[in-house]
Amino acid sequence: MNKRLLITRRLPDAVEARARATYDVVQHADDRQMGMDEVLATAKTVDALLITLNEKFRADVIAKVPENIKIISTYSIGFDHIDVPACKARGIQAGNAPHGVTVATAEIAMLLLLGAARRASEGEQMIRARAWPGWAPLQLVGRRLDGKKLGIYGFGKIGQALAQRARGFDMEIHYYDIYRQPPEKEKGAIYHESLNSLLGVSEFFSINAPSTPETRYFFNQATIEKLPHGAIVVNTARGDLVNDADMIAALKSGRLGYAGLDVFAGEPKINEGYYDLPNTFLFPHLGSAAIEARNQMGFEALDNIDAAFAGKDMPFKLT
């Protein structure tokens, strides 16, 4: 008899086909979001869970996971929605999907950098509002990327992939991370030993760090004050790395020039202040929304589940 697998959302065809070839899949055909009560009730009837970042497995929820569940795999690189120590304490193996998102997310970061620098959302809005008066020398004048310093906070796979793309636009790459990368990964990027040092040079600043107790809300008024005046910031990591009230105040005052944001604290209910700010370029968490990425994420999440059922460690086990 096949094992039963709860998949909390619909996934790309290729991923679902692979899942169905091995497991009896339990999911909502209409892709509606499951509440946590429903996830926990359904968990009693299956052998493993394939979840997304929308289902929050905090300690109080982990405590309610039924005994039959020893395998949880998330369809995401981020795992700030899973209390890993609480899983361990319950004997639950948890895993993530760490590689599929890399290129797609770096592309979105690049798109945000370009869109923010060249005021893409204002241009788009002008046309859609039928308010374009025609070409004019001073209309929506932005900034070029070439020769500018791009500071990358978090120089893991996505940060490095962004650096590679930004080099193609002749940007000068600077970064800060807890660990310095070897020269073959730096590829000429300039390492800063502190975040403050990185902020001081970052005409463009990209947030590429995971959400952890150490990084949460690090981007706040004090951080912003250290950036060059009018700096452009983009965030493709997690919304809760940013203090929204401080970011919005700085965008209003001009202390920050522009923000390109793909992620928001409390999404999809984002801070009201963003909606009417003209100097923002806003996406609904599209970082990994490329089919190549979404397929690979699914395969990685399934690799975890297959390995765990085979009595092995998950290849992308969270520790």
Ligand code: DGY
């Ligand atoms: C992830 O995988 O954590 C991303 O945020 C999804 O796009």
